[in-house]
Amino acid sequence: MIAALLPVKEFSRSKDRLSGYLSPAERVQLTRTMFEDVWDVLREATTRRDGLERLLVVTAEPYVLARCQRDGVPCLEEKESDTHSESVRRATKWAMGLGVSTLLSVPIDSPGMTATEILALARFGREHSVVLVPSVDGSGTNALVRTPPDAIEPCFGPGSCRLHIEAAEKKGLDWLVVRPPGLLTDIDTPEDVEEFLLTMRTRERSGERPVRTAELLREWFRTHKVP
Numbered sequence: 001m002i003a004a005l006l007p008v009k010e011f012s013r014s015k016d017r018l019s020g021y022l023s024p025a026e027r028v029q030l031t032r033t034m035f036e037d038v039w040d041v042l043r044e045a046t047t048r049r050d051g052l053e054r055l056l057v058v059t060a061e062p063y064v065l066a067r068c069q070r071d072g073v074p075c076l077e078e079k080e081s082d083t084h085s086e087s088v089r090r091a092t093k094w095a096m097g098l099g100v101s102t103l104l105s106v107p108i109d110s111p112g113m114t115a116t117e118i119l120a121l122a123r124f125g126r127e128h129s130v131v132l133v134p135s136v137d138g139s140g141t142n143a144l145v146r147t148p149p150d151a152i153e154p155c156f157g158p159g160s161c162r163l164h165i166e167a168a169e170k171k172g173l174d175w176l177v178v179r180p181p182g183l184l185t186d187i188d189t190p191e192d193v194e195e196f197l198l199t200m201r202t203r204e205r206s207g208e209r210p211v212r213t214a215e216l217l218r219e220w221f222r223t224h225k226v227p
Helices: 024-047 062-071 084-097 115-127 160-170 190-205 212-222
Strands: 002-008 054-059 075-077 102-105 130-134 141-146 175-177
Touching: 002 024, 002 084, 002 115, 024 054, 024 062, 024 115, 024 212, 054 062, 054 084, 062 075, 075 084, 084 102, 102 115, 115 130, 115 141, 130 160, 141 160, 160 175, 190 212
Parallel strands: 002 054, 002 102, 054 075, 130 175
Antiparallel strands: 102 141, 130 141
16 A cells, blocks of 8 residues: 655744744744645545555644544644654554555645655655655755655655665665655745745746645735745
């Protein structure tokens, strides 16, 4: 079984690097909007029945816990969010207990992702032991696909893309790096915001609908909430 894993930090503890530009309430609003965009994409990907069979969530955020209960999505509840890496490690063991054979971990701070990109990652996961989507600078890891789910230890943050590759090579596992545009753009800094909006503008010119996060950030740009 191939499943997507969505770790969600408490909204009130997210987007600290935007604290100089957005108030705590605005950062909560931004995080909730990103979650809604990513949630819709992952739900669409699972309902297409094109290789991705389940959505799993790990979180301590009450809003997300309620959404999982309402929509019948399996959720591993944390007492409080740990690091992203530790949440994924904990959820990996849980997912394997549910019978998951390939686990696709994605963040909520890449709201430009599309269902087509997610399903392509799931297909790559059937062909390779480790599939990586790096951050736009090539250092971090924005998405990680592992077959089996414990093929390598997850280790997110700066330098993690190389660490994941080295871990795969040390075990003799085949690996693949792919760069789907919607997953390359994450939102942590004002510079990330500008890069994300540029990517979204290009997509919208080709006829794709705008995502809610882009609409919210454009409004804040107009009112000088973000430089």
